[in-house]
Amino acid sequence: VVPTLPDWAIQVLQVVSVLTLAPLIGGLIARAEARIQQRQGPRVLQPYYDIFKLLHKETVLPDPAGPVFRAAPYVSFAGYATVPMLIPVLTSFGLPLGYMGDILGGGLILGMASFVVSIAAIDSGSPYAQLGSSRLRSFGALNEPTVIFVIFVVALTTHTDLPYVLGATLRSSAVEVVRPSHLLIVAAFFMLLLTETGRIPVESHGGTLEFGQIEEGRVAEHSGPGLAFLRWGSTVKQLVLYVIFANVLVVPWGLAADGRLDHVLEAIALLLAKAVAIGALVVVIECSFAKLRLYKVPEFTVASFMLAVLAVVMFLFAPSFGAVRLSVFGAAATITAVVVLLLELGMLRSQDVWEQLRLYSLGSTVVAALAFATAASGHGGSSLYVLGAVTIGLKALLFPIGIRFVLRNLEADPRVPSSIGVPSSILIAVALSAFAFVVLRPVHIGGEAALPLEALPVAVGGVLVAFVLMVVRPYAPSQLLGFLALENAVSVASLAIAAGLPIILALLLLFDVLVGVLVFVVLVQYLAVARTAVRTDVLDRLTG
């Protein structure tokens, strides 16, 4: 007979499991990154050793430090340790203290915990620590509206803002998870998570102190047990955000439905698995992107805020076709449409043509995956497999390689000029996506009330964003990539609404890309011959 744990025991276990697992996640991420970068890296358990070591060291206080400085590590750690009581960590049912505060309350406690550290940095009198805290405050100002909008959307979807109930509502109607608005807030929250945990592209984590550091810079003056609690606290904060991301927004499944010991242990194991999965994603991002220059960081946070705003618009204008069923095809189509849109926004942000090529290639892969998923779920003929295979071959491999080859031969400058600033272009792109969504909302193609109908407006938004990409970049390869991204968006739209796509439409799509690239490559060559550069903003002779 398996014993059943009382609620208070689970409540304690909830906090204890977060506090004990948190350094492990940090250690795993650091180790994985090191291995990918061909380094030996620290031991996985190193964070525990560090905390243990620091706890036995003496505290050295800077001259001007007062009681605020001394209390800050403990107050902030207490804050981080309180939040796990409010969120569904292990159980799907609410625990006694779970209704102490709603998700805003949790957010405020997290904010308070970070705030006291900033105050302490000022109290320390060290300019380096103050620089970190003032940067954190000024960038953080843009994070808070994102949090509010994310909470808006979830609260509007579920008519509540209690974390336990949010998760429960999503569990009961899984279709909400793959709504475009929800997918967008997931993206926005993930970007927020990267910012808040001090990850690339905002901040390089760990190691030596650097001038550009924000989070790490703030704690420069702390030492001894205080520093131990700050370090521990920041890993707890990271795990808490991962838990909110997983158990409230993305996969509110795999929690214990009752107090039986084996169910609870299973939930702890799954918690670890989810956190490791998110950590793996973070590792991939940390290893494939460079840190943004400091003054570019607001672009990143603004982008996440824009996504949250777009999510609210898409939520408010979501088409209502009555009860919608969740199907593999519907979910795949919507996710693909949103991912293609996000990748286009990434291309819009990128200043580097190689990065744009990678993003385009990734987008094509996603489109191909949609083709496979559609065929596998029985929504289209087997010709879709061919389409998927050809999409991978041409759009994900051949074209990017071909364009790379041409650019290398031309010795083109990989920096992509932009005629307007990145935040403005993202603002325009988001406005256009919202416009497409609002305009196409009432259009009913006819047929079943299935989910992919929401994918069409998103994909059309992607078409418009591709236009922006072509307009704001006076650079021939980028314009070509914009055109190809447009093709991808059109492909998603056609797969979403005409999944029973006969080979003729498949041919049309591929034909378009094929000839497009043919002519574009010829013209890029021509342009190169004509002026040894591939910029197109010098093309201003013909006007009027």
Next chain:
Amino acid sequence: MSWALFAILGLPLIAVTVSVADGWRAAQVATVVAGLGSLGLSIAVALSVEHGRGLHAAGGWLRLDPLGAVFLVTTGLLYAAAAVFSVGYLHLDEPKPDFSRFARRYFALLNLFGWTMLLVPLASDFGILWVAIELTTIVSALLVAIDRTDAALEASWKYVLIASCGLGIALLAIIVLYATGTHALGDSYIPRFARFAAHGAMLSRDAVRLSFVLAVVGFGTKVGFVPTHTWLPDAHSEAPAPVSAMLSGALLSSAFYAILRFFQVAVVAGQRSFAEHVLIVFGVISLAAASLFVLRQRNYKRLLAYSSIEHMGVIALGVGFGAPLAVAGALLHVITHASAKGLAFLGAGSLLRGYDSKEVDDVTGAATAMPWTGPMFLAAALALCGLPLSGVFRSEFQIVAGGFARPQYVGVALLLVFVNLAFFGVLWHAGRMVLTPAAAAATSSRSDGAPGERSAWMIAAMLGCLFVVIALGLHLPTALSTLISHASHLLSSPAR
């Protein structure tokens, strides 16, 4: 008679093969034969479908009905004129090095361009139609860039970029239409025009509207509707003159033909008045913007390009007015505009060869310096302004009369205002070029001699176009009016 459809498509391809495989002299001969042959065959098949019977070939993949025949004849006419004109136009480049390669490439592309445009009205489904129009973009972009000057490359780049995006949107229109058709026609079917016409009532109203708007925006990019017209003046001014004539007269109308096919579906699905409103809006905007731009042009080929946008606006308005008289007028306008604009662009090409400049200010006294080209260019300008004796007068008159019959007073009033504005602009510039006395000093310093006629081939091609312009103004052949009335019947609801 269905063998003729294959012959129409076969002739240009043979000419392409000859151009690629053999010398440039053979290419010239083949091009002229293919051009004139296509024109003759087009007229022959048009006569055979004039009473509304459709022609089928290749297991239904090729099909010609009266509506398509109107556009087929238009394309044939421009193709023939451009083929003949090209012989004289290229003749002047002969001393240049590498002429042989250039001429062979030029003729191969010209014939391929003709072939793609002849394929457009012969397509029987939206798929082939779209592919054919996409092909016209690729081939003509290469033709626009053929001179490899900076300006030509710039024009070509803009053209490919903008037109490809437009066709991406047009593809979306086809996909939406296709998606809504699956409920009536089964999961996988060939999107033939005839099938939509038969099952129009079962299509979703929203989807038909959406696809029509997407089609007008997408194909409208190639038609030259404002605001997606920006590639058009550049491409028209930088392309070789015969290519400009084909672009303006045939390519724009081919794209408009695609819109008409969507219009047909909208009519059958009961969305006629919505579609008419869309066309009126785009027509008025294009007409207004283009007529204002005509006034300020300094380059006469750009002037003619803006005039093309204006005339496409007139055609859109004619279909948008909806009265049978106006629709017939619009279809007639496709032919009359093509012949007049063909004449004008060929004349412009001849002037360019004579004066070696595209600027209005550099061309003076064309009436005396070029006794054939000058008057014919002026005649083309007068015809484009819609003066009586020209076919354009007849078609514009029909459109206006049809608009009053509907009644669409606002649209007609705007049409008259802007057509007159363009009238003023075109005539002002053309009159200055042809009628002012020659500035002797400016011309004497030229290396290649004084301005003058360069080739009899060019004059012959222009005379052909002039003949069509005047003939259609003086007398409308019965066969043509029957053809057009059957074609306009296809664009009106079967219930009516």
